[in-house]
Amino acid sequence: MPELPEVETVKRGLERLVVSKTIKHVHHKADKSFPNDQYLVDEFMLGATISKVTRRAKVLLIELSSTYTIMVHLKMTGQLVFVGDTSRWGAGHPNDSLVDNLPDKSTRVHIEFDDGSILYFNDQRRFGWVKLLPNHAVELEPFMQKVGPEPFDPAFTPSVFIERVRRRNGTTIKAAILDQTVLAGVGNIYADESLWSTMIHPAERVRNISDAKLRELHGAIIAVMQLSIDKGGSTNKNYVDAEGKRGSYMEFANVFRREGQACTRCSTIIEKLRVAGRGTHICPHCQVQLEHKDN
DNA sequence: CACTTGACCTGTCCGC
DNA sequence: TGCGGACAGGTCAAGT
Numbered sequence: 001m002p003e004l005p006e007v008e009t010v011k012r013g014l015e016r017l018v019v020s021k022t023i024k025h026v027h028h029k030a031d032k033s034f035p036n037d038q039y040l041v042d043e044f045m046l047g048a049t050i051s052k053v054t055r056r057a058k059v060l061l062i063e064l065s066s067t068y069t070i071m072v073h074l075k076m077t078g079q080l081v082f083v084g085d086t087s088r089w090g091a092g093h094p095n096d097s098l099v100d101n102l103p104d105k106s107t108r109v110h111i112e113f114d115d116g117s118i119l120y121f122n123d124q125r126r127f128g129w130v131k132l133l134p135n136h137a138v139e140l141e142p143f144m145q146k147v148g149p150e151p152f153d154p155a156f157t158p159s160v161f162i163e164r165v166r167r168r169n170g171t172t173i174k175a176a177i178l179d180q181t182v183l184a185g186v187g188n189i190y191a192d193e194s195l196w197s198t199m200i201h202p203a204e205r206v207r208n209i210s211d212a213k214l215r216e217l218h219g220a221i222i223a224v225m226q227l228s229i230d231k232g233g234s235t236n237k238n239y240v241d242a243e244g245k246r247g248s249y250m251e252f253a254n255v256f257r258r259e260g261q262a263c264t265r266c267s268t269i270i271e272k273l274r275v276a277g278r279g280t281h282i283c284p285h286c287q288v289q290l291e292h293k294d295n
Numbered sequence: 296c297a298c299t300t301g302a303c304c305t306g307t308c309c310g311c
Numbered sequence: 312t313g314c315g316g317a318c319a320g321g322t323c324a325a326g327t
Binding site: 032075076077106123124125126127168170171175237276277 | 297298299300301303304305306307
């Protein structure tokens with residue numbers, strides 16, 4: 001579930017919470033959640049200061065003063081939660097329970113800073129990872145080499161989107177926009193929401209969709225993700241931000257996880273189907289495949 | 296090559 | 312209540 005808006009929300013939280021902090025200890029389990037040589041951890045993490053936090057696609061990049069970068073992918077159930085200086089939050093802050101409960105059995109890595117605060121990487125399903133790389137090696141990672149443009153980059157114009165999405169003319173539009181090499185950051189939630197918004201059936205072949213419609217979709221992807229960032233992302237199940245807070249975008253979702261409920265546009269009951277191997281939510285009245293329409 | 300499906304994991308939910 | 316199986320979904324590997 002962490003898609004672009006969720007990762008962006010975590011990134012903004014970390015910018016506020018951990019930049020300029022110095023790493024004192026790194027606790028980790030020796031598994032693929034943390035595939036790093038111990039001597040590199042000792043040499044380039046311990047004593048290093050966090051200089052900058054950025055995001056590319058769904059990947060978080062935590063730059064250190066040591067010329068190394070901590071690369072984090074949350075995949076489905078990953079969380080990066082900062083705990084420290086609880087006094088300034090006050091009673092009732094969502095972080096309170098986390099202070100008491102972390103680390104827990106989902107904690108794969110935790111980074112302790114010299115002021116006693118701690119950044120936890122939790123991941124129930126262990127698909128996510130935390131990798132330490134020299135700065136120059138980040139862009140050489142295979143994923144970073146092939147990932148498509150950032151949706152909020154001004155260079156990502158409608159024509160750029162159309163040109164890239166048409167490289168996947170033979171597949172369904174949902175598979176095409178989920179493809180991270182077409183554009184960065186779209187996952188299952190925002191794919192369904194942007195397709196509902198533009199009244200495109202997720203199983204429609206890209207080649208059947210007009211440029212005008214793809215132009216609309218370009219705008220909808222950006223709009224939907226911007227709204228979600230404004231709402232702190234979507235908490236479907238596991239996702240929380242860097243302070244342990246849930247996002248509220250799901251309250252604004254029109255189809256995702258709303259099967260059985262009325263479409264907000266036409267009151268038809270939302271259905272769930274399977275497209276591109278994913279659970280997919282549509283309004284069967286608003287989103288009709290072109291070959292099934294009369295004329 | 297283009298595209299689809301399965302694997303990676305574990306917790307949760309549903310039906311019997 | 313217990314138990315098996317389906318499901319969740321980001322990305323890569325394997326299969327068609």
